[in-house]
Amino acid sequence: MRNAKEIFEEYISKKKLKFTSQRNIILDTFLKEEGHISTEELYEKVAQKSPSIGIATVYRTLKLLTECGLAYERQFGDGQSRYEHSHEHIHHDHLICTGCGKIVEFENADIEKLQNEMAKKKKFKVYAHKLELYGLCHDCIK
Amino acid sequence: MRNAKEIFEEYISKKKLKFTSQRNIILDTFLKEEGHISTEELYEKVAQKSPSIGIATVYRTLKLLTECGLAYERQFGDGQSRYEHSHEHIHHDHLICTGCGKIVEFENADIEKLQNEMAKKKKFKVYAHKLELYGLCHDCIK
DNA sequence: GTGTTTGCAAATGCTTTGCATCCCT
DNA sequence: AGGGATGCAAAGCATTTGCAAACAC
Numbered sequence: 221m222r223n224a225k226e227i228f229e230e231y232i233s234k235k236k237l238k239f240t241s242q243r244n245i246i247l248d249t250f251l252k253e254e255g256h257i258s259t260e261e262l263y264e265k266v267a268q269k270s271p272s273i274g275i276a277t278v279y280r281t282l283k284l285l286t287e288c289g290l291a292y293e294r295q296f297g298d299g300q301s302r303y304e305h306s307h308e309h310i311h312h313d314h315l316i317c318t319g320c321g322k323i324v325e326f327e328n329a330d331i332e333k334l335q336n337e338m339a340k341k342k343k344f345k346v347y348a349h350k351l352e353l354y355g356l357c358h359d360c361i362k
Numbered sequence: 363m364r365n366a367k368e369i370f371e372e373y374i375s376k377k378k379l380k381f382t383s384q385r386n387i388i389l390d391t392f393l394k395e396e397g398h399i400s401t402e403e404l405y406e407k408v409a410q411k412s413p414s415i416g417i418a419t420v421y422r423t424l425k426l427l428t429e430c431g432l433a434y435e436r437q438f439g440d441g442q443s444r445y446e447h448s449h450e451h452i453h454h455d456h457l458i459c460t461g462c463g464k465i466v467e468f469e470n471a472d473i474e475k476l477q478n479e480m481a482k483k484k485k486f487k488v489y490a491h492k493l494e495l496y497g498l499c500h501d502c503i504k
Numbered sequence: 505g506t507g508t509t510t511g512c513a514a515a516t517g518c519t520t521t522g523c524a525t526c527c528c529t
Numbered sequence: 530a531g532g533g534a535t536g537c538a539a540a541g542c543a544t545t546t547g548c549a550a551a552c553a554c
Contacts, residue, residue, distance in 0.1 A: 240527075275519095315484055328480055385509090
């Protein structure tokens with residue numbers, strides 16, 4: 221299985237783009253991150269290693285990572301996009317606690333199967349999906 | 363079954379807010395609308411009836427309608443929030459064509475059942491969910 | 505009357521873009 | 530060498546907010 225950097229380099233060269241040190245650092249930092257990171261948060265982590273990198277470059281690189289399928293973009297309704305890596309992860313969905321903001325991931329093959337059946341019925345070819353359940357977690361119910 | 367205006371008036375009085383002509387017009391306009399309307403689009407429709415209403419009031423009223431459960435807020439990734447009415451509609455999800463932007467609604471009780479089971483397993487009490495399938499519609503596959 | 509709401513404009517927050525310079529290839 | 534990439538600041542959007550005047554109750 222190709223690793224993330226190989227996928228990125230392949231995408232870069234196929235599009236006749238350039239593999240710069242900034243893109244390398246941003247990719248590494250992104251891959252080390254678990255969970256759902258915002259551009260701002262990623263920028264702060266990147267700036268620790270390389271303070272001269274501008275946030276615009278982080279935005280531009282995150283867009284590239286999304287295009288080549290290494291990152292998933294998600295909007296949880298807090299006014300900014302959040303990203304997570306798709307590589308090395310099986311597909312999963314999210315339970316979001318509206319009390320404390322906690323995000324729990326889950327994965328359910330039966331739901332996916334039903335989704336695909338539904339898409340077929342509506343004559344869609346589905347490439348991606350988002351499923352988010354909003355509610356209160358165990359701690360916040362009290 | 364209470365109609366939308368009753369629900370809104372009830373919410374307004376419970377919160378000791380005021381039922382103004384602007385809120386009335388915005389609610390009426392919103393209810394006449396089918397599908398997924400953005401704040402800007404709703405503002406334009408409202409302005410046809412009552413040009414003096416400002417867009418800030420539309421934003422504020424839409425927030426109220428969301429709070430009292432009459433509107434659902436959705437983000438389809440085009441950079442703005444879109445709203446649809448929840449009243450008089452059974453719950454449904456969306457198929458979104460990334461080719462032409464078409465949005466098809468569907469409803470599937472089996473998926474909802476699985477979602478609730480999953481929430482229970484993770485000890486969540488779920489109040490809302492969003493399910494969106496992204497892909498190409500029949501016309502765009504060609 | 506009094507506290508909320510409104511319209512306006514200014515402010516905010518996230519994201520994108522123009523441009524001169526820099527740097528892969 | 531040459532075209533894409535970068536950092537910066539400015540621009541762009543959608544959305545929110547401060548405030549004085551207007552209004553609902």
